[in-house]
Amino acid sequence: MNTAHGRRAAYVAAPEHVKPDRLFDRDDEWAALGAFADDPTPAPRLGMVRGRPRQGKSLLLEAMARSTGGLYFCGQQATEAETLRRLRAEYERHAGAQPDGPAWQDWGQALDALFALGDDRPYLVVVDSFPALVRSSPTLPAALRAALHRLEVAPRTNRVRLVLSGETGPVMGRLFTVGSHLHALAGLRLEVRPLDYRRAARLWGLDDPELALLVHAVVGGTPAYRYDYVSEDAPRDLDDFDDWICRTVLSPRTPLFAEARHLVDEEVAQATPGICHSVLTALATGRTTQGEVATFLGQQLADVSRALTLLRDHGVLRSEPDGLRPAVTRHRITDQLLAFEHAVARPRRTELEQTDAASVWRAARDDFTAYVVEPQFGDVCRQWAARFAGPALLGADGPVTAVYGSPADPGEPDRPTGAPDATAAEVVVRSAGDTVGPPLALGLARWGTPMDAGHLERLRALAARSAEPARAAAGDVRLLLFGTRGFSDDLHAAADRGEVVLVDPPRLYAP
Template identity: 60%
Template sequence: MDAVQGQRQHTSAAGPDLSGKPARLFDREDEWSALLAFSKDPHARTGLGAVLGRPRQGKTLLLESVARATGGLYFGGQEATEAESLRRLGAEYARYRQVSEPSHWSDWKEAVDALLALGDSRPLPVIIDSFPGLVAASPALASAVHGAVRRLERSPQENRARLILAGDTGPVMNRLFAPAAALAAAAALRVDLQPFDFRKAARLWGIDDPELAFLVYAVVGGTPAYRHDYVGGDAPADRNDFEAWVCRTVLNPCTPLFREARHLVDEETGHLSPGASHSVLSALAAGCTRQGEIASFLGQQLTDASQALTVLREHGLLRSEPDGLRPAVVRHRPTDQLLAFEHAVARPRRTLLEQGAAEVVWEDARTDFHARVAEPQFAQTCRDWAVRFAAPDTFGADHVAAAYGSLGAAAPATGLQAEVVVREQDGHRTGALLSVGLARWQTGMDIHHMQRLRSIVDTLASREEEDVSRVRLALYGASGFSPELHAAQARDEVMLIDLERLYRGA
């Protein structure tokens, strides 16, 4: 989904407006341009915008920088009582207006009206960050914002305030800006700040070697804050330095990254049973992707597992997707690579790590890392490549979706599963089957892998459930392909996609 909705008409055909964008704000050109265009929009109307994103994606840096570049007002909300938040905002309002006495507002209606009045004379962004924390103490705040915007729309007085509400992706922001919600209907701009994809993550870390770039991505994903703030700027020098880098960063109790995964779960889920959430993530790390498998791993009823899955999904820590070959089957996976690393590698060995035995732990955990973290992440990276970077003629369609797919409960025994099932995407509908593929991180691939794909296609054809006339076989491998496979590719019987093509090709 497009990360920026609305305000496209203000982006110059010559390229995005990057004026004032600080060098330390990596990438985010589209988001920066959209926010700047919205903030500077000269039309006489009050504008409402929303910026959402998971923690550590750089929302605060982006919004503070936009405020500085446009002369706008930025206010960072906190969890506090309504009275304290109004006092803090009154003081910030006075500082912004360069007056000595802070403003004293009795409620949020007064405060919002005063903030929007700043745009009476010129286009001016008023940015309220960490909005969900303010709403938690003042449930009527959302209504106050909506009412103020609507009043100005009906007023004969011209107003050019651009009110931008920002917060972490979670139940509050998702509810306030759901498609049918009042604030969503009034919003002219929505920016969803996503983690960087695997190619941008390589650039973020300054890594040109695809194998090293993938290994780092499998540990920390594409979260920008981890690059500098959480490891002190430490990046692996080369492939030979990767394991030492893991030991001195994510497995080192002296770095913020060491506790970040636990903080993400505990901070995001709050009082909603973080213990159960960690257990679900441990189940996912063990290879349990379906609700029944997770419930069995936890020793719980399906309804109990469902509640924990819902909490994780609502807080943006879990993604649920239909199986590519059996759409009625739903599979779950963590959205953050660090969560997978934590629950497969670090959490089971926490006691030793707290004692500073990172090298000992890594010796024991290396196999788990490659099998339970890198292998499934490689499959997901291949799916991401198919959707984001493959050329239209690769699969024969301009827009595609990709998912894991399997045929029947006996799939692990029969080999009737494919890590990369590509279908044509038509809007929100998933259509014709275009490709089935296997993805292997550690295993060199040979003709038997291609034969397994043929078995899947033959099974689909025999069941008369799929039109397989357009299906292309694909093998995604990080450890090489046999000469027989290269010969088969030359005959156009199979596509071979390696790390080089994932990171640089289409």
């Protein structure tokens, strides 16, 4: 369902738009974009597409423009005059115009010419890397509003379908903000997100669930890493995983080695990369609250807050309330490669550039497990609970959310900051929109540790402290145990009695 100028209509993508094979997955995004491009409504329409780098936005948009015979233009860092010359050349190629007309003097003239392409039929015009254009032409959003207004007061025959696209950041964030003028006009608001852990396994061609979890902990669900950054090199099996790490993400000879640093230095924090890297290091090593980060870095809370806001605006991290203490806000790195970089590679970058990766990797293996694999396994377990388990299994009537939760009385006063909290629940499930009510379900997640009755008793005690006493006593709080090294006979018996749900890697990936 799309909205434009107060009217609603349902559209179906034209069947002739065949998604190219090189565009992995993205069926929903392709259908939504095709429906927008083919919308026959006799009025101009505006669409917005955003996402983190390397997710395939440009490939998606360029392929759709080619499929519809539309115009695709990618902005870059340049002066306004150079940009308008490049855009004019692309326009002339599409419109079949002779290159002897007067040069466009401003964005108003350019937009009027582009919009005129839709006078006869639905015409897709894609302006990619829109934030780069705004940096050199700050008045561009105002010129765009003015051009749309001129079409609004004209007879409603124009059917241009203009898509503005860019990486997640302040410029696209303002466009996506409810209440902004362009947001109100947008009939398509599409976010191209990383693939979830199940789709990422298919992307890398991995059938072994444990291997898929390990690879996901390093590179997540970013399609470009599979195809463009490691020359399609995927680990053959679990025995090949360590060698794969050494020949890809820890090898200075591969683009993946420098990608995480590039994402921060050039894509996120061009002016202040130092503190952003330090904040990411703190987060990657278990300091998840603003106070913990500030203490670790020896920085003022205000400086840390600014860095966290910048990283969050660029989609590098997310902030969410603690599942058992809603007043506590926890920050998590959303890009697995950035977490791997700051927990494992960055502290050892000099060694990696001077010695063989295998010896460095052997020394880093424990940090990898503690700071990368175990937190990412917990995140996958939360995704499974929120998206794949099904509400009925969790005692819910509808959609749910799942977050990390730590009790107010952790019982570990001597636990070092950043060390895993054995009393916390990696999975706290509530109905969507509820952040303070009693949890519907609680779960523990353990990587590499066989689970036994002691884990279930710990979970029951946590439920007794976290839920209403009557609900906890009645067993209304569903209990979940996630593990990769098996469950004891006592736990299997408890699962048969309906007292606990046991989830191993194959179940995480099961249909």
